[in-house]
Amino acid sequence: MAEISTVQQLPAPFIEAAGKTFLEQLQGAIGDAKTQDLTKLFGPQFVAGPGALTQQAQSLAGGLGSFAPFLQTAAASTGPQAYQQFMSPYQQDVIDTTLQEFDVQAAKGIPAIAAQAIGAGAFGGGREGVARSEFQAASNRNRAALQAQLLNQGFGQAQQAAQQQFLNQLNLAQQAPALAGQQISALSALGTQQQAQQQAELSAQQQLLQQQANRPLNLAQTLGSGVTSLIAGYPAQFQTQTTPTPSPLQTALGAGATLAGVYRAFQ
DSSP states (O other), X not given: OOEEEEEEEOOOHHHHHHHHHHHHHHHHHHHHHHHOOGGGTSSGGGSOOOOHHHHHHHHGGGGGGTHHHHHXXXXXXXXXXXXXXXXXXXXXXXXXXXHHHHHHHHHTHHHXXXXXXXXXXXXXXXXXXXXXXXXXXXXXXXXXXXXXXXXHHHHHXXXXXXXXXXXXXXXXXHHHHHHHHHHHHHHHHHHHHHHHHHHHHHHHHHHHHHHHHHHHHHHHHHHHHHHHHHHHHSOOEEEEEEEOOOOHHHHHHHHHHHHHHHHHHHO
16 A cells, blocks of 8 residues: 655745734624624715705795786786776866866857847847857867767776786786796705715715725735735645555565575574
């Protein structure tokens, strides 16, 4: 039976010590990683929320619907009866005063008719009555025309005021949400910048915490790389030698030769 002997050349002691240190540090780093609370490294606390400017912009979002009251007012300025709310409260006083003055001036024409009748020798006659009747009828027509003119003038002014009111309210309905939108847009832009700055700061804090948490493992890996390089430079060697075991015949021959040598020695 062959005997096998193995000769092992171990690495240098400092390499073996470094490898042991590496394994200890690696096991410690893995143990720490298993017990580590990941919510401290990855969580909503590292996500920047909306800042004060963004919240202010959101609170103003209701202003985009500010056109509704102006449209309601504009709608009330339309229709066949819309002019009434724009009629001057002094119009009737103006009409009454104007007509009273007209009556005063018209009354001044009656004596002239009487004087003409007297001059024609027809005072108190039918011709004077006809003249008075025609004068009164013409005066009444002029008075009615003047009154109608004053009423139509007031109606036209009221209609114009209602139309202007409609246009004004329609313009405000367009401008109000536009101005609110501009304000919201400006605040949102500033809020986005503010949030981006906060997010950058939180990301930097998160990266620092992650680096601190990974530091033991990174150091262990660095040490492992160094140990690997050392082992590659000083490889361990194993040598195996096989020695055949003598057969029974070889043993016997050897023994015989020994006995023969002993016999010759005695001789």
